[in-house]
Amino acid sequence: MNSHSLYLVLDLIGTFAFAISGAVAARQRRLDLFGIVSVAFMVACGGGIVRDVCIGAIPPAGLSNWRYLAVSLLASAVAILAYAPVRRLRQPVLLFDAIGLGLFAVAGAQKTLSFGHGAEVAILLGIVSAVGGGVMRDVVLSRLPAILDREIYASAALAGAGAQVLFSYAHWTQWWTPWFATFICVAIRLASLYFGWGLPAFRGPPANVVHEEK
């Protein structure tokens, strides 16, 4: 399998994972069929579309490559037809989401590098690829974006994207290095869930002065 196909496979597996998570969130909000498919597609492809626009990949792959839409539709069908078992199995869904996070951080960073951009752009857009769809889902469903909660989420994406960029600059480009970078991100994310890790937050006076500042 050549390098281009490898990253496309990574990207499609991540698309499926995120589309399932988006379809389940939409189903829980009692959205109709179009709403479920829309949210699934938005979560799965939204971050990638923003990344493609920023690196000059026009038209964005999520819109022009039929495989992305097909995978989103498949995931929506699974989330609808197998909803009861999917809902009951909380840990597999969080696992899917973590796998998607890692795959997208790595594939997104690599695509950015392949378009000739530097390390900083690649790491930032790897993070955007991984968390962007989830932020769009949370904004549209009026939830505080999960990346801003007290959880190790985008930090894990930062680790995965950073590892991929580091391996690339060090010329570690065997077939297994992207899977290793993905594993770093997924391991950090799952360990943070298991051990209850979180980043420092800051206590202080009650938040009754939210609107004092602009």
Add this chain to the structure above:
Amino acid sequence: MNSHSLYLVLDLIGTFAFAISGAVAARQRRLDLFGIVSVAFMVACGGGIVRDVCIGAIPPAGLSNWRYLAVSLLASAVAILAYAPVRRLRQPVLLFDAIGLGLFAVAGAQKTLSFGHGAEVAILLGIVSAVGGGVMRDVVLSRLPAILDREIYASAALAGAGAQVLFSYAHWTQWWTPWFATFICVAIRLASLYFGWGLPAFRGPPANVVHEEK
């Protein structure tokens, strides 16, 4: 009237229709003059700007062609000065919105095709052109985006964009074919309102587990 002018006229009529709907929504929220103009412009041009960025039409027409801003300002003036009669006539406003939906779906899909992109990109961006502005309005005004409600809205845009792409691929390009594609979308949207159509939604356990999944 040549083909380019025809699609520009379609686009400007749709811009006016959506700008009126946005200005009325902002007026109902008691926003000030700048807020009304901003929301009207956002609803009218937002989807088109996202489409133009995705197809490589830089700078986006909504920003560079003065007619779009002029039409948005005109619609804001109408919504402010004629607010009382506009509010009373619910059905004409829904009619305006449906007409805008159809015109934008068709003109947006056609512009995408004219930039050399394929059928899938054209249909998806026709939908984005048609519903994007309304989604931005709902997100900014903290409402659940109308496209996710149990109504036939984006599905009608899908029909209009799909018809336009089909006619184009079948080389049906007389002056009346875009109006026919627009009519398909508008008819579906208005019929769904009249007959109370909706897509399947899915009942199930109460949504007290919204935050169980990520």
Add this chain to the structure above:
Amino acid sequence: MNSHSLYLVLDLIGTFAFAISGAVAARQRRLDLFGIVSVAFMVACGGGIVRDVCIGAIPPAGLSNWRYLAVSLLASAVAILAYAPVRRLRQPVLLFDAIGLGLFAVAGAQKTLSFGHGAEVAILLGIVSAVGGGVMRDVVLSRLPAILDREIYASAALAGAGAQVLFSYAHWTQWWTPWFATFICVAIRLASLYFGWGLPAFRGPPANVVHEEK
């Protein structure tokens, strides 16, 4: 100092000002370290990234020029370590925000002109550069965007961007003209706060018909 460096300095000072305001808003919401840095970066660079995408400046400077991320991190550190004094001094923070508004409106409009775009695009994107980050912050933190409140905010950005475009077209391009355009915007903004200015808003029947229209 040559012209390019001048506008980069303007842009970085504005970035610092906005990043402080974003970090303080995130701190008030009790977000964790990553959340504070994310919101600070989003407020500081979000508008500029949208502008860069619309004018064809790929990749966006906020992602590719390390100075922007560095300034955002510095501002986050200041907001965290010096939080108590920063919170108490309400007027300096509003002053920082007004300075950022003016600097971004002017630098954003000028960058758009330098990419060969016309006056309308430059003024609109100068406004987007100045207010876009704040709108993203408010949407993500589920607040009604400040630009839609009854305050002179985006109108001041319009004045600053308009002045810069006017000076450019009139060939007033000494080293001090962008600072003058910035001063116009900052003066309008601060005077509106001091004197309680606002744009006309429109009274009317109670807003119990918000969802009557689509």
